[in-house]
Amino acid sequence: MPSQTFTIGELAKEFDLTTRAIRFYEDMGLLAPERAGLQRIYSSRDRARLTLTLRAKRLGLTLTEAKEILDMYDSPRDTAAQLQRFLGVLGNHRQQLEAQLTDLQANIDEIRAQEKKARAALARTEKPKVR
Template sequence: MSSQTFTIGELAREFDLTTRAIRFYEDMGLLAPQRAGQQRVYTARDRARLTLTLRAKRLGLKLNEAKEILDMYDSPRDTAPQLQRFLGVLGSHRAQLEAQLEELQANLAEIRTQEKQARAALARAARSAKAR
């Protein structure tokens, strides 16, 4: 395992985050840096957890869900329950996103219908104005 370490500033620059965001993730228990006096020292493990946390956020997971999944991988237990939980969380979020997509598609269809009707009314009004 690599003994590479990172400062909070290095991680902030690499992931385009504020140091405040990284400290928030630390407060949430997602990261556990070591201390060298007042300075935080992040390990390759912390960097990997930060990468996975940001990926989980992009997938729409809540931070506590991301933490639960990340913590499962830290435990020495069998990975089957961990993967089942991960699949359950992903499935739930997929279903939520699919429902939102369906609603958005219905809204778009309604907008297209309204636009078509408005264009037709505008064309009729323009023809009526010419006829006068």
């Protein structure tokens, strides 16, 4: 059974990407289409790697991290070591996001405190004056 192939336009439409973005992923080594003259022919493997690349981006991983993880699964190395590395990358990224979340919560708390002060000051200026 022949494997399915895709054009750059088909992948761009399916994933709601520009063809330029797909070519960039190719330049980064995330995709490796065959060539038919000037036309790129993407395999099911390329499509799967694109899916996983976009998932990694949604998780906040860099394209370099995504490539490193994808390339681990292409190599015949020990699966346990690959999973350890993957867990390490995810753990580091989770820690960064948690730190950002803590900072954001502190900023939100400060904004709420400033809003409360501003509302109190506004209320004092709006009270009717007694004659």
